[in-house]
Amino acid sequence: MKFVIKHEIRGRIRVQILQGRMSIEQADTLQYYFNAKPYAISVKVRERLSEIVIHYDGDRETVVHDLQTFSYAKAEVPESYIQNSGRALNSEYWEKLMTRVIMRAGNCLFLPAGVRAVITSVKSVKYIWKGICTLAARKIEVPVLDATAIGVSIIRSDFDTAGSVMFLLGIGEILEEWTHKKSVGDLARSMSLNISKVWLVSDGQEVLVPTNTIQKSDLVRVHMGNVIPFDGEVTDGEAMVNQASLTGESVPAEKTAGATVYAGTVVEEGEITIRVKETGGSSKFDKIVTMIEESEKLKSSLEGKAEHLADTLVPYSLLGTGLTWLITRNATKALSILMVDFSCALKLAMPISVLSAIREANMYDITVKGGKYLEAMAEADTIVFDKTGTLTKAQPTVVDVVAFNDMTSDELLRIAACLEEHFPHSMAKAVVDAAKKKHLVHEELHSKVEYIVAHGISTTLEDKMGDKKAIIGSAHFVFEDESCTIPAGKQELFDSLPPEYSHLYLAIDGKLAAVICIQDPLREEARDVIASLKEAGISKVVMMTGDSERTAKAIAALAGVDEYYSEVLPEDKASFVEKEKAEGRKVIMIGDGINDSPALSAANVGIAISDGAELAREIADVTIGADNLYEVVTLKLISNHLMERIHWNYRTIVGFNAGLIALGVLGVLPPATSALLHNTSTLLISLKSMQNLLPE
Template identity: 55%
Template sequence: MQYLILHESRQRMRLRVPRLNLTLREADVLEAYLNSLSFVKNACVHERTGDAIVFLVNKDAGRPALLKALDRFSFVDESIAALAPEHSVRAMNRRYQEKMTALILGRAFRSLFFPKSLQIAWTVGKSFRFLAMGLKSLLRGRLEVSVLDAAAIAASMLRGDFSTASSVMFLLQTGDLLEDWTHRKSVNDLAGAMSLKVDRVWKRTDEGDVLTDVSVIRPGDRIVVRTSNVIPLDGKVVEGEASVNQASMTGESVPVIRRPGGYVYAGTIVEEGGCVIEVTRATGSGRYDQIVRMIEESEKLKSGTEERAFHLADRLVPYSLGGAALTWLLTRNIDKAVSFLMVDFSCALKLSMPLSVLSAIREAGEHDISVKGGKFLEAVAEAETIVFDKTGTLTHATPSVVDVVTFDGTDATEDLRIAACLEEHYPHSIANAIVSCAGERGIRHDEMHSKVEYVVAHGISSRLEGREKAVIGSYHFVFEDESCVIPENEKEKFRRLPTEYSHLFLAIDGCLKAAICIFDPLRGEAAEVVDALHKLGLNKVCMMTGDNEHTASAIARKLNLDEYYAEVLPRDKAEFIQREHEKGRRVIMTGDGVNDTPALSEADAGIAVSDGAAIAREIADITISSDSLRQLVILRKISWALMKRINDNYRFIIGFNASLIAFGVLGILPPATSALLHNGSTLVTGIRSMSNLLKEDEDEKA
């Protein structure tokens, strides 16, 4: 691609594509390509000028790499074009910008060039839509804000004040457009954050199952999904049988069985079993539209505080109409009576509340926090208890294998090969550690087993090529559930296993073959985050882990936890949260694994770590990136600030509009001025509600 370097400074370059105008699609493709480069911190492309502003991670190393990448770039390269989002926010913004420009310029043109009679005719014609909406509401037996708007417009025209009627309609249209624009953008941002983050899938080939980048999968290819996997693409089941949770797509609470011939959708979850899917839609684009519909139709976007404000707004409409009628009866002054109609509480309340919530969700997204609805932010703000899983949450998501202790005369390399072969199918931090260790030691672990069965929070069971049954997992699973035994002459060796490590046990045909020692270091920021959460009002910070008592107690002491529980099962975590609810406490659950999903569902706000199991991310109400637990502190601050903003908006709207009505009734403000101040304050409140909740210094402290 040809380009010009317009300017460069420390870690920043400004480039220009020498073309008159980039199309919206071309701008999206170039921006997505630049942001996909590892040495680029952030890039923004302006389609009107063809300029690209690029911030580099390191200029010395990034500049030559960027220039080479630009030389390779082509707008017609399909692999590059696939990086661009299918649903362009840029295109959506352009549409709303054009609508807003047309609305403002149209009003200015009519005011400057239309004669008075034509302006009146235009106002009367425009009023039909608002009057019809008010009449429709009355015919349904409901007194809504549309009735108030229609009454205000009709009263102004009956008084011959067509200028005020026109101004009211213009401000209503402007407010509706701004509300729709902000709502649509926030929903699109949220849908994008909730969209699938599945990078690789198991592709069925003649040579066996191969881990493949999902972007290269095409219709007709076959992929393999197993227990706890999120189905990444739409398709038809051709082999196997699976119990699929479709709640995120269809709302069905009960999983459905999918057999050969059945259809499955991107974003649904395999709860049990496994199957081979023939892909019918490579991009899984239906997923995005389904999420948007889910967000728009779901009450999840409304917190309890929002609901109360909405109900109050509707309840105040009859009082406004009654006040106008009573004022006219007492004063016989139409101007004073119309003051009631020019000012309503519903418009501002119904604009500012959802904008506040959606803007908070957007701001959380800027910190790599994906929130599925306003009520979860409210839950985070009001929570008193937070529960942490240990592995992959309080500890790093990249534990490492430090030793493989063998039993029954086996070879450590062979034991690790079997373990990696079994664990590679389940994307959990411990499983990843075993697979990585095998790779580092140059151990090949080709498929050597039959169907793999995953037992939640316990382990994995399968049969090897020689038909021996192999199990790998926790002490409880291997020795209690599966009744495996330790070789008689090696029980002392087993007792001497180092207690500072977590252990995963491998047994074949009922006999222990290896204990894999896992070092799972605490996150560097964990202690600081726990202290910060205490200061932010969470008075019970707990850890629940399936690990042994010795390891759990050591971590609890280091982190100043209020409570900890060791060797727990998934149902224990969920039951603990139930007990907290019985005490009247709201609870946050933070985890990353399949075994955390019951607790994530039970909590008022379930928070999943992004590098954890796909099913945990799907079920959770909130997802944070795996980079730092400090995002929990940011999330709590955003939630608190959101509740404060909603309450502040509520008080301001009630107080300001009540003052306008009072000044109107007293004759201090004419109806046109009341309408202007009311609508102006509504827009100002809406715009303020769209601003960030946290100041820059608060971001840095978090």
């Protein structure tokens, strides 16, 4: 590719692509290609200028070389990425906005007054008809006020005022629609499937393969707690499937052989094998967009109050107009009230504020599934943290495998990884990663795996001497629930296990076979995050974990939480959240595992870690990235600032428009000026509401 470097500083390069007009598809291809590079921090492609700006961390020559060798034809980009990137939407609405402004300027500068009057009269029909339809439905709402203002101006032959009102209303409609669709698109993209590998059933065996290798009619097995990656038909197995993301149903649906399942839904219990019907990702994206647009989740109570207040004020505006005319017999003063109303700004600024906040959160890798969760986040005073993978590192690591039988540590780790790889949890991932690092490749040597939530995994190992039951999980599960024993002569070894590590226990045939020691250190930022949350308005910080009292106490002291609870079950976490809510507290729950799902559902705001269990992410109201807990603080600050902005909008809209009405009634401002100032203020408040809440 031919290009010219326009500007460059260390870690940033701006390049002009030497070609004709860059198409939207080319811009998306360029964006996807360089975003995927390991050195890319951020990439921005401006198709109108044929420019690309790359912020990178690494060798400059590598970036330049990739630019030189890049080819649109050779770059592989998923079709769903181009279809759903949002770039075409932005281009469409930018052109709409510019067209509207240019047409208005051209009409005012070049058309005679008579022609402008005819055009204005024709355009007014749409607004007047909408007002009539609203009245016919026995409603006195904003369209009635708009129609009255425009209609009275036309009757008085004040075509300039009518034209200005319609122009500003049109600009407002474009901005509102653009912001809404962009925010919904950003939210849907972040909620779309991001599954890299699936279990392909081939010759009776499960093989972990990349998602993009799956073809139509392939058989894919989905285990408990995992997202169903494709639309398909169940061929084997039985499961309870959470379909809330598509249907809104809170109760899981039972799926057996012959049933249809959909991409993006989650297996809560059981496991199923599906025959793939549809492998494309765009259908899932479209379903999510529809779900978001139809869902009342998108609206906070403050948005609802704003809309209700806006409609409630319309009759008073009309009544004020009538009373002013009756008292003063001055049509100009009466029209000044009609030209100014509170409802336009209230209805426009509030939703834009909320949607812009959702978009801004998405910029920080935070997915918020609705405006009401931002409001709840701002009001929250209690936060409950799960420990493993949340307060502690998102990637715990295996530091030792202590054998309690005559098998080698590597062989025991291989068996443990064979079991754990089927289930999404940070501890399980640590075991699987440790086996990979040692190149402990294995075949499936066990029968169907059963996952017992918050306890462990049970299966049967195939052995030459006969099948043996194997279990892996917590001490409570292995020793109390399953009554396994420590081999003779190994008690001293068991007692000397290092206390600073978390432990996973592997038992075979009723006897302890190995203890896997996992380092699960506190995140470096955890203590500062908790302190920042308290500064932002959180008064109570709680940690809950299934770990032992010893481990929980140590982590709680390091993190600086107010309370901690150890050896808790999923129902214990949910019960605690419900108890706090019953005491009048607003509760945030943050976790990453299947066992956190009940508490995430119970909380006012449930926050899931992005690389945790799919079920947790599905149920949660908010998803944050796994790299940095500061995103929780960021979300709290965005929510707090959003509420401040909404209250500021209320005060500004009411104060400014009340002032305009007073000046109009006193005869200081003519109706045209009042209308211009009112609509300009509405536009400015809406534009301000689109700005980011946090400083750069």
